[in-house]
Amino acid sequence: MTRITVNVDGTKYSDEVEPRTLLVQYLRESLGKTGTVIGCDTSNCGACTVHLDGTSVKSCNMLAVQADGHEVTTIEGLAKNGELHPLQTAFHECHALQCGYCTPGMIMQSCDLLKNNPDPSEQEIREGLEGNLCRCTGYQNIVKAVQQAARQGKESGQQSGQGDADGNPVDLNEAEQTVGATS
């Protein structure tokens, strides 16, 4: 057994884990974070996507011990003060899901995409989500949801004057940046 200390969704955890434990297993079975799901189990589908220190990773394709000393954000940590993250709202409003199984990973990857590119074209959204598979929607409404969240981010960025040097919004990922404040 190996002791790891990980900050997950703003809470610090210290646990003994078997080295072979996958990060997704640790999140689901040890911490009860079942919002992160296991889809293909072969690192193809992206359903298990979480953020490690603010960048997206497939949590079925890394060991829990590799997360030692790092911050993990799951879909359960995106909402802030009971308010859904703009991407969660957009997926809801645009009907960007049918069965919903790919949704946690889609939202986490979309969040990463908008962090790096706050105003993506349709093609950039499709390429940014190439590691996430959906068997229901045909992707149309997923792309629309990301576009809506990007638009909202832009508007709120303009209203609050929080744009970066290029006038792009910077507050869409605020929920994530404050993760860890409680530990």
Place this chain on the structure above:
Amino acid sequence: MIPATFDYLAPTSVADAIAALEEHGDEAKVLAGGQSLLPILRMRLNAPGVVIDLGKISELQGVTEDGDDLVIGAMTTYFDVLASDAVSTHAALLNKAIATVADPQIRHRGTIGGALVHADPAGDVGAPALALGASFVIAGPGGATRTVAADDFFEDLFQTAVGEGELLTQIRVPKHTGWGAHYEKFVRVSHQWSIVGIAATVRSEGGAIAEARVGLTNMGSTPLRAKAVEEALVGQPATDEAVRAAVAQVADGTNPPSDLNGDSDYRKHLATVLTRRAVLAAAGA
């Protein structure tokens, strides 16, 4: 799918990692970014007794410049290589090839050194490294280091010059400042391994090709460099006709695999088409 049981070591220096490799010998497997190793462990295609994770060795991460070379730490992630202005400026070919690897999540974790030592012939990093004439710094027991030239690095399927008890620590890439570059990858679905990939970088002078470097992905058991084609391209205008003729023999002497994606002859045909496209794109035509 869960890997078989193993012991886990996370050394914080190259010296400690080498010592761990010496101690555990055949039993040990090195974990870099893990994006190829984790699926292998989970499918139990390999079941090492000890996994040595290099993730906590900060000296292996990052891109620096050393005179006429770029020095890329073996544990630098694809994402960080892509984000490096030095790489885009001085080794654009590497940037173009790595941008096609897998998907964003994999690129956040996967490392350039891990991919090179794994040496999957369908991987996209070997051919550009070969074409750019990279050299490979390998650390061994007792603080020894040696440098292996690109042409001697890839030995066979999944086999490189990195021997038992050794670690790849740096990839040194000669600067190709001002060279145009293109990686032409043929796949049928998104984030797939290359069926065939062609890495081309070109220095143009007065509308003609002054120098060219061409690397081939998945055209044999190792990445290959097409030196005859490189020579044939020198002095040619960057036109469809001239480049088509110069690259026509690119598949000569290669022995690409046959599989469900296509047979060997099909890959040879693909190589000529993709090389023409890659060279023309690299020459800005």
